[in-house]
Amino acid sequence: MGINRREFLKIAGISAVAGLGGTSAIDLLRRAPVEASQVSPNPKALTAKRWAMVVDTRKLTEADCKRMIEACHRIHNVPDIGTKQEVKWIWTEEYKHAFPDDMNEFVSDEVKHKPFLMLCNHCDQPACVRVCPTKATYKRADGIVMMDMHRCIGCRFCMAACPFGARSFNFGDPRPYVKEENPKYPTRMRGVVEKCTFCTERLAEGLMPACVEVSNGALIFGDLDDPNSEVRQALRSNYSIRRKPNLGTQPCVYYIV
Amino acid sequence: MLEKALYGSKGYYVWILLLLGIIGLGSIAYYTQLTQGLKITGMSRDVSWGFYIAQFTYLVGVAASAVMLVLPYYFHHYKAFSKMIILGEFMAIAAVSMCMLFIVVDLGQPQRLLNVILHPTPNSILFWDMVVLNGYLFLNIVIGWTTLQAERKGVTPASWVKPLVYLSVIWAFSIHTVTAFLYAGIPGRHYWLTAILAARFLASAFCSGPAILLLLALLLRRLTKYDPGKEAIQSLAKIITYAMCVNVFFFGLELFTAFYSNIPGHMHPFIYLFYGMEGHGALVPFMWAAAVMAIGCLVLLIPSAWRDNENIMIVALLMLVGATWIDKGLALLVAGFIPNMFDKVTEYAPTIPELAIAMMVYAIGALILTVLWKVAVSVKKEIA
Amino acid sequence: MYDGGKIITGLVVFIGLVTFPLWSNVGKAAKKPDPKIDTPVIQQLPEKERKCIEPKALMQAEHMKILNDWRDAVVRDGNRIYVSSSGKSFNMSLQKECMNCHSNKKKFCDECHNYADVKPYCWTCHIEPKEKEKVAWASIEENS
Numbered sequence: 001m002g003i004n005r006r007e008f009l010k011i012a013g014i015s016a017v018a019g020l021g022g023t024s025a026i027d028l029l030r031r032a033p034v035e036a037s038q039v040s041p042n043p044k045a046l047t048a049k050r051w052a053m054v055v056d057t058r059k060l061t062e063a064d065c066k067r068m069i070e071a072c073h074r075i076h077n078v079p080d081i082g083t084k085q086e087v088k089w090i091w092t093e094e095y096k097h098a099f100p101d102d103m104n105e106f107v108s109d110e111v112k113h114k115p116f117l118m119l120c121n122h123c124d125q126p127a128c129v130r131v132c133p134t135k136a137t138y139k140r141a142d143g144i145v146m147m148d149m150h151r152c153i154g155c156r157f158c159m160a161a162c163p164f165g166a167r168s169f170n171f172g173d174p175r176p177y178v179k180e181e182n183p184k185y186p187t188r189m190r191g192v193v194e195k196c197t198f199c200t201e202r203l204a205e206g207l208m209p210a211c212v213e214v215s216n217g218a219l220i221f222g223d224l225d226d227p228n229s230e231v232r233q234a235l236r237s238n239y240s241i242r243r244k245p246n247l248g249t250q251p252c253v254y255y256i257v
Numbered sequence: 258m259l260e261k262a263l264y265g266s267k268g269y270y271v272w273i274l275l276l277l278g279i280i281g282l283g284s285i286a287y288y289t290q291l292t293q294g295l296k297i298t299g300m301s302r303d304v305s306w307g308f309y310i311a312q313f314t315y316l317v318g319v320a321a322s323a324v325m326l327v328l329p330y331y332f333h334h335y336k337a338f339s340k341m342i343i344l345g346e347f348m349a350i351a352a353v354s355m356c357m358l359f360i361v362v363d364l365g366q367p368q369r370l371l372n373v374i375l376h377p378t379p380n381s382i383l384f385w386d387m388v389v390l391n392g393y394l395f396l397n398i399v400i401g402w403t404t405l406q407a408e409r410k411g412v413t414p415a416s417w418v419k420p421l422v423y424l425s426v427i428w429a430f431s432i433h434t435v436t437a438f439l440y441a442g443i444p445g446r447h448y449w450l451t452a453i454l455a456a457r458f459l460a461s462a463f464c465s466g467p468a469i470l471l472l473l474a475l476l477l478r479r480l481t482k483y484d485p486g487k488e489a490i491q492s493l494a495k496i497i498t499y500a501m502c503v504n505v506f507f508f509g510l511e512l513f514t515a516f517y518s519n520i521p522g523h524m525h526p527f528i529y530l531f532y533g534m535e536g537h538g539a540l541v542p543f544m545w546a547a548a549v550m551a552i553g554c555l556v557l558l559i560p561s562a563w564r565d566n567e568n569i570m571i572v573a574l575l576m577l578v579g580a581t582w583i584d585k586g587l588a589l590l591v592a593g594f595i596p597n598m599f600d601k602v603t604e605y606a607p608t609i610p611e612l613a614i615a616m617m618v619y620a621i622g623a624l625i626l627t628v629l630w631k632v633a634v635s636v637k638k639e640i641a
Numbered sequence: 642m643y644d645g646g647k648i649i650t651g652l653v654v655f656i657g658l659v660t661f662p663l664w665s666n667v668g669k670a671a672k673k674p675d676p677k678i679d680t681p682v683i684q685q686l687p688e689k690e691r692k693c694i695e696p697k698a699l700m701q702a703e704h705m706k707i708l709n710d711w712r713d714a715v716v717r718d719g720n721r722i723y724v725s726s727s728g729k730s731f732n733m734s735l736q737k738e739c740m741n742c743h744s745n746k747k748k749f750c751d752e753c754h755n756y757a758d759v760k761p762y763c764w765t766c767h768i769e770p771k772e773k774e775k776v777a778w779a780s781i782e783e784n785s
Contacts, residue, residue: 154365
């Protein structure tokens, strides 16, 4: 047998690559057991071309905000950590922190001390989606910026990219900090980023987002692309502002002041 | 050739054992991080990247700096670098390896790392960073190893190596440019949102990387009598001096734009760094130390009489490394996050376990460097 | 053979390592898994409707693949209804649909997963059904 060590190693190497690559190729080519045609959206689902929210800050009190925050955090199993490694989907800020570019120190007393509801802006040009290396965060056709917790590698590039501080990272296991688990919704695990999802799981069942439902009309949620929608009517008849519009991300949360 | 790394003096073994010990201790800290999560670090919701990513950024520069030897040697046939170049290429391998490890230890879910390849996303700069870093690692391993092997056998390297060398020159620029793009394309982080960030990164890389290389090469000369040559040392010191001038100049440009335009968002990070903000000023002493060291090293390096005096040069290079490390390995990251998106200040300081994990990565890098340089020096001595 | 001693020692160590799974498990024969489907929800179903979304053999072999497909369909495409090969519709949800019937995770999922030594990490996020040990539960009820 005229085979020297070099040739043997070459053949062994190639066979190993072929063996490893071959099985994964076969796996990829294997037909999915569930055909795409077998799945469909829930017919009861609320749909829109571009979901948006209008926050009528004139109608909002501290108590209203607290109720909304509680409703959201309870049904989504958002942990209550309370350190600088906290997790939050929706919270309040003062005007000067919510709109830091305004820099108007003589803004009216009412506005100055009013709570402003902060949440993911579900931007039309989201910077977080642009930077995500795994498509774990992505924009749905209806405009919602969504997270796939199964795919997130926890690189936190999205947190650096989001100009609205909307994202939180699970530095540790969140479970011990979830007071009362909602069995209808998952928690998250350590090492992934999370944020408000405009309640996609509720929209899919025909329900309004949790915060909107308990807002007594202070939050309006609807289709920005439909000129007759409630959000468009509210924007037509009131002066509204958005957070940091000069960054070009086109936030879809509007504030009536 | 790798067998050369197995035999060495007593000091060599002690050093290797010391590194393995640090790696062992650091891996205990890393095991804690794997099981508990990144909560053992000083990072927070507001400062969501920290020491790891800062070290990654600094080391990409160190890796890219090999080009400061490769370019004159291969493009301009500057033969004085012939004994130094392999040291540069092998240092690049160690530096890129550390970069990758720093990314991995920073991930919240490292076991999902391959998602970057399984779901390739060309619009993400991090995807491209993975591509260029792996490519650069591959290029330097292939080039360094084959040229050294050819030298050992007394033949010219295979003809396919040349194109790879030229590619590696462009590639070196690309790794640091892409790393700068990680930061420079993000809306709302004013300290990073600057068109000259990539240029600043390259300038800082081309002074700090060769400075580290030169310091290590001088140490190597003392330990092994392997002399890269007086001309090589002086030429490299000159390159370092020019690059540091450009680096300081670029920083001055940033200061001008921020403060003459008087735009608060652009000024705030600088104010935080040099004066503190809302009572927070953890980095203030570091920044002033960096400023003094940056100017001081230029004072010592620019007059050629001082620069050519090796003792003065070593002091100057140490100051240079200190200044650039504070600037890029510490302040750059933190000042991007302070003030935060709500114009509030949350400060950051690394924790002990975080530093232990960073030490582990540095020790792995040092181990790779030691082994590769041992091989290189042994081969060079064998053929001499 | 040069360095025979070293080579043979190396081979012995290598073979020892490679066969580690075999000899480390000697004498620890695992009990054949016996997954249970006797949950209250399933038992309340009429005999004819006591069927999973797809035939048992397919579920046994492909449930992990189906769950992955469901995950992507729901999270990424917003499709939440699954129409099975028998024409029945199901809500694609691990917590709300699968575990509604299979509320006995320990005797249903873990039984085989432990046997096969696979550790799917579904439950670090998804909340598993609250299971009480049957006997203990009964005794608490009696005492109260």
